[in-house]
Amino acid sequence: QQMHIIQLDNSGAHTAGDITVPGNIQLLFQPPYAPELNPIERLWKFIKDQLAWQLWTDLEELTSAIEFQIRQLTRPIVASLTGRDSILQALCVSGIF
Template sequence: MQLFSQSYPDDLHIIQLDNGSFHSSLQLEISNNIILLFPLAHTPQVNPIERLWTEIKKQLNWHLFDSLDELRVAVSDILKKLSQKRIASVTGWDFIINTLSVAAI
């Protein structure tokens, strides 16, 4: 987190995580320009990454991979082809944008 914060010191970063135990640590130091956002449990519909994964999985439908490495390459290729505009259109829900605007973030 420290390296990420230092790489983009002039920006505020909101990182949404699910409530998996692997996403929490008492030893993790969060910089002032990072906000960790934890949605309510069992609410994937409010997690933008879920819509992005749905978009990725559509492109993988009906393809049988011979190895995990083949799957990794396929997912990597899909991610490389996604434009920022497309990612924003899939993940930038109005309620998220409006909330950030109201919060002056």
């Protein structure tokens, strides 16, 4: 069977008293306050970096700028930010994996 790693933060919603995890699944809990290990955080940072040093006159203009940046995302960009290799690199750097 193929091995799967499910990466979880330490939210109470991700813990249970007594569950059985199949042998081909490993639960990997992030340490607290480790956004660099969360794939979506890298995606949000990428979007925020695209919007840095810009000023908007109102919330509608800011919303439009964010929507534009999201529409510019391609599969390769998203994969590079959230894919297996970037996750493994972050886990190795953090000393977890």
